[in-house]
Amino acid sequence: MKKGRIVTIIAFAIYLLLLVWVVIFKTQIGLISFSIHGWRAPINLIPFGQPLMSNGRIDLSDMIYNVIAFIPLGLFISMLRSPKKGWIAVLIGFLLSVLFETVQYVFRIGSADITDVIMNTAGTAIGVLLFMLLRRLLKDRTEKVLSIVILTLELIFIFGYGAILVMN
Numbered sequence: 352m353k354k355g356r357i358v359t360i361i362a363f364a365i366y367l368l369l370l371v372w373v374v375i376f377k378t379q380i381g382l383i384s385f386s387i388h389g390w391r392a393p394i395n396l397i398p399f400g401q402p403l404m405s406n407g408r409i410d411l412s413d414m415i416y417n418v419i420a421f422i423p424l425g426l427f428i429s430m431l432r433s434p435k436k437g438w439i440a441v442l443i444g445f446l447l448s449v450l451f452e453t454v455q456y457v458f459r460i461g462s463a464d465i466t467d468v469i470m471n472t473a474g475t476a477i478g479v480l481l482f483m484l485l486r487r488l489l490k491d492r493t494e495k496v497l498s499i500v501i502l503t504l505e506l507i508f509i510f511g512y513g514a515i516l517v518m519n
Contacts, residue, residue: 359494375451417470
């Protein structure tokens, strides 16, 4: 196995752990209550049906965060699989998102929302398209460059979040 592939796999593993920590555990450290919403967990099956209003204005930040969080998934799956089958990466992003929303609903640790599934899947698709574009530009260096960039961003996130926790 090439060194570049090992870096990609390590970066992907770290990404998946961070994604679960952010989406499922809401960046909590330690045990969290699995009954945040009481007996009935909220579920929204109407796309874009939840109010987008916050403090009297439209707030799209949650949808934007969902897209951004899943872009690396599309990049990683494209790096580790054949980029010619980008639909497989998008399908994996969709299924992972459905799994996350189901876990949130079953364990009542968040609201299950179809809009999140749509935005997460869109983020995965953007990641696949971004990989295809970068592959045309960077050729054989694409995986190496992307792995290093994403790993660096992951470390910044981890240490940045750790610094925030220490200061509080």
